[in-house]
Amino acid sequence: MQTDAHPDDEDNALLAMVGEGQGVRTTLVTATRGDGGQNEIGPELSQALGVLRTEELLAVHRFDGAEQYFTRAVDFGYSFSVEESIQKWGHDEIVGDYVRHIRAIRPDVIVGFLCGGEGGGQHHQASARLTLEAFTAAADPNKYPEQIQAGLHPWQAMRVFCTDVSAFMPNPPPSTADLLRVDVSGFDPLLGRTYAELGLEARSMHKCQGTSQLL
Ligand SMILES: [Zn+2]
Incomplete structure (x- = not known):
C-alpha cells in the first residue's frame, strides 16, 4: 500500500x-482528489x-496496475504547514480513513510520501505523518472501535516506509537516514520496457x- 496527498x-x-x-497486489490511498491544484488543459477548477x-x-493505473482508494481529506490549496493541513483535514477523521483502508486491504508493507523536510x-x-499514525493505530483494537464492531479486524502491517526528500533533489546531499534504495531500471521482457x-x-x-510531455 502506498499513501500520498494528491493525484500525481x-x-x-x-x-x-x-x-x-x-x-x-498494489494499492494507492490518496488523501485528497487534488481539487486545490492547477489545470493546464481546461477550465475545470x-x-x-x-x-x-x-x-x-x-x-494512470491502467499502466502501473495499482488499485485506487481515497480518504475524505479536502485539498484546500497550497499549505506551508503540516499542522494547518492536518487541522483543516481533520486529524481523527483522516487517520481513521487510513486505518479503515489498512484493516480492509491488510497490506504487508506501507509506503508513505515525504517524511520531514521543509520543501x-x-x-x-x-x-506521511498520518500514515505513520495509522500504521500503529490499525493494529490497536481500541482505536476506531466502531470499525471493529462493523466487522473489520485489527491489522499489523510488517513494515512502514516513507519517501526521503532527497529523492526530489537534483544533487542530493549524502543522507545519514536509514534508506532503502529501490532500483526501478530493470527491463521487463514481457512488458517490453523498464519499470521506470x-x-x-x-x-x-x-x-x-x-x-503529457513525459512520453
Ligand atoms: Zn502533491
Whole structure:
C-alpha cells in the first residue's frame, strides 16, 4: 500500500515494478482528489478538477496496475504547514480513513510520501505523518472501535516506509537516514520496457498537471 496527498504524488515506477513485475497486489490511498491544484488543459477548477484528477488517476493505473482508494481529506490549496493541513483535514477523521483502508486491504508493507523536510507543499508531509499514525493505530483494537464492531479486524502491517526528500533533489546531499534504495531500471521482457519507462508512461496520464510531455 502506498499513501500520498494528491493525484500525481504516487511513485508509478515502484507500483509498476512491484505490481506488474512481481505480481504483488498494489494499492494507492490518496488523501485528497487534488481539487486545490492547477489545470493546464481546461477550465475545470475546484470540485470539477477533483473529478478530472480522479479520472486521470484511474487512467494512470491502467499502466502501473495499482488499485485506487481515497480518504475524505479536502485539498484546500497550497499549505506551508503540516499542522494547518492536518487541522483543516481533520486529524481523527483522516487517520481513521487510513486505518479503515489498512484493516480492509491488510497490506504487508506501507509506503508513505515525504517524511520531514521543509520543501514543497506540506500536504505531502502531513499525509506521511498520518500514515505513520495509522500504521500503529490499525493494529490497536481500541482505536476506531466502531470499525471493529462493523466487522473489520485489527491489522499489523510488517513494515512502514516513507519517501526521503532527497529523492526530489537534483544533487542530493549524502543522507545519514536509514534508506532503502529501490532500483526501478530493470527491463521487463514481457512488458517490453523498464519499470521506470512504464512509470513515466503511467504518469503522463496526469494531463491536467502538464505531464503529457513525459512520453
Ligand atoms: Zn502533491
